[in-house]
Amino acid sequence: MPKKNWVDTSKIPDMEPLQADSRSLSEGFHRYLRNHLGHFLSCVPFYIYEAMALTIRDRIMARWSNTWQRHKQPKTRKAYYMSLEFLIGRALGNHLLNLDIEKETREALCKFSVELEDLMEEEPDAGLGNGGLGRLAACFMDSCATLELPVIGYGIRYEYGMFRQEINEGYQVEEPDHWLRDGNPWEVSRPEYEQTIHFGGRTEHYKNKDGIHRVRWIETNDVIAIPYDMPISGYCNETINTLRLWKATATKAFNLDEFNAGSYSEAVEAKNDAEHISMVLYPNDASESGKELRLRQQYFLASASIKDVIRLWEETDGTDYSNFAEFNVFQMNDTHPTIAVAELMRILLDEKQLEWGPAWEITTKTMAYTNHTLLPEALERWPVSLMESLLPRLMEIIYQINKLFLLEVALKWPGDTDRQARMSIIEESEQKQVRMAYLAIVGSFSVNGVARLHSELLCNGLFKDFYEFWPHKFNNKTNGVTPRRWIARANPKMTQLITEQIGYEWVADLSHIHYLKESANPENQEFHQKWFDIKQANKQRLADLVLESSGVEFNPEAMFDVQVKRIHEYKRQLLNVLHVIHLYIRIKNGDTSNWTARNVLIGGKAAPGYHMAKLLIKLVNNVADIINSDPDVNSKLKLAFLPNFNVSAMEVIAPGTDLSEQISTAGKEASGTGNMKFMMNGALTIGTFDGANIEILEHVGDDNFFLFGLKEDEVAEMQQHYDPQSFIDNDPDLQAVMNLLESGHFNLFEPEIFHDLIASIRSPHDHWLTLADFRSYVDAQENAAACYRDREGWIHKSILNTASSGYFSTDRTMQEYNKEIWKL
């Protein structure tokens, strides 16, 4: 939109802040429902939700405006969290908590005979992420607002979020998640800040009027990026930060040319092509997809966001870039937005006409990179040929970055050509590839992992050469989760009890939660009883969810043993199933003295193209059918697969869990964050020495954590000469489990369907060493079962888990990012 037609709304005087008493809220609600949305006689419940969301949003606006004003002050250093994913879930309940107006809202709805809980259920999850990495971004945004840090989130406004998972005959079926279908009351579109993003075309090298060599990127196909802002409220403060999500549309010129040439349908087709960029979230969370559209998404986000930051910069600081790096920092969430390194260089060189040296200095002082995976197969690579055709100017810049970088390497290690080849940003394979992680490291001043072990392994393994070159760049930032959503919202009963016991400060500062330790001793009988009663009520709530969504009836008296996360071989849901089969065999054999009844819950989505993960879901469902329908078994053991695991489901699951399953092969799970949500809600963990489990164990103490399995170095060692058969031969329990599985007992009328799963764990090349950890897992499970029978002891451990979770708040994580990387 041309700037000359703008009205300067900052000159419009501030209104009186809107009241948030129940009467004003109820008037606002009424006005929105009738006057704005036009529902007079009756309407579907969604509009009731929408009217209330708009009423609450009104109470956010003044603070949002003020926060923007504050951040626009000159010399305000800001951070930009750039992420292809923000898994935010629902917003209404979160804003009510942060604004402290839940009670008033409830009262306001009273006279319309509407229950707040029912209304909140109408809000679709904003499922703009796959799993851990996307949810982490959302927790970070919450903590930054609460800590009043000037941080803007930049992402993509996918029309379709993470697919909805249905189960048909035991198999996963993916359904599209059109979360924006009925509109999104939280977003504000800002077409006035649109950006033009280039693709394709070619480069032209020329001499400018001073005779200096310059490059233009020409004959491009352009796409427009339109920002949509979502408010991120801080907890009980005046800050409303912004999550800015980009939507892609066609340029007008693009459409009009075709249109005027009489090709209406071609014009619409062009529009479709452009809009595809923000149409759908890629649902794979580990292996690269290699798809051109994904690369388009990455560049679209990086380019639009950097241009937006440049626009903001020029509004306050003009065209002098000499201190740009002093006031701006980009945090790249994994390598997904890493093309930003080359894009910032391109803008500084070609558009702002800087020399290479100063441009590179600015870029490498502005970019920071977080790695989220140790799996080599998950490291992103893009074919040079694709880059050359889609982003020709950026590819030239990457070549130049690499050339200068390899020169530095050569000077540091003269003659070490192996090392140069290893470290090159360009992999010289048959099909040349750009190694995005290397581009991120070379282009950043900070590289961090997400848990202590993970960061160590980056330095000693995956990025060893780079660590030797630039040890000062590498650091650790152990993940966290926000206690607002994951305790205060998800577990209101426990929240009230904790607050009665230790005061309310813990919600804004979770380090206070350690005061709960004093109450953990069994002498505190009354407190123990209340803790237990609350856990029971939460288990009942979870049992209701399980019954409704999977048809399986859980006994609330039994232990709730839960593994919910993306389905992956390295996360070893299969090990969990092997244990369930082991328990089933024991029951059938009458080996049930001192039995602890269990409900085992497994949930999570499989990437649509991930055969093994999809098969695992089928196996869980088949084993569940046999166990749950057997009267000998089902009072002692139940198994359910929870369809469509998402953020809102987790808000019910974590509070209702007794035992949290964190059983990845050591050295493979970068951090995990579900582990923290469970711990905060008083679950005990059964887990390997992996990711953040290690730090959880340290904080809670080994009496209150069921540790098992090979350590990372033992895994590396065993992978050299792994012999799964020897584990089967030496363990009658494992033998019985494998025999039963292989007999086809769980697939009587579906011959051979589990062949690939069985073969994978029987293979000496099973990278995840599933059978190697079976014995120690089963022993740890038995220990957990015995502990659970000691009710008092278990409550004690449960309280200690919550009381020891202070470190795992993203408030702490964000403070560390700020102190050591952002320095805002």
Ligand code: 26Q
């Ligand atoms: C890459 C290229 C093309 C298409 C998709 C992707 C892609 C998308 C998502 C690759 C990876 C992801 C997500 C990774 C992820 O969620 N990692 C998890 O991050 C958490 C937060 O740090 C950690 O706690 C988990 O351990 C880690 O697995």
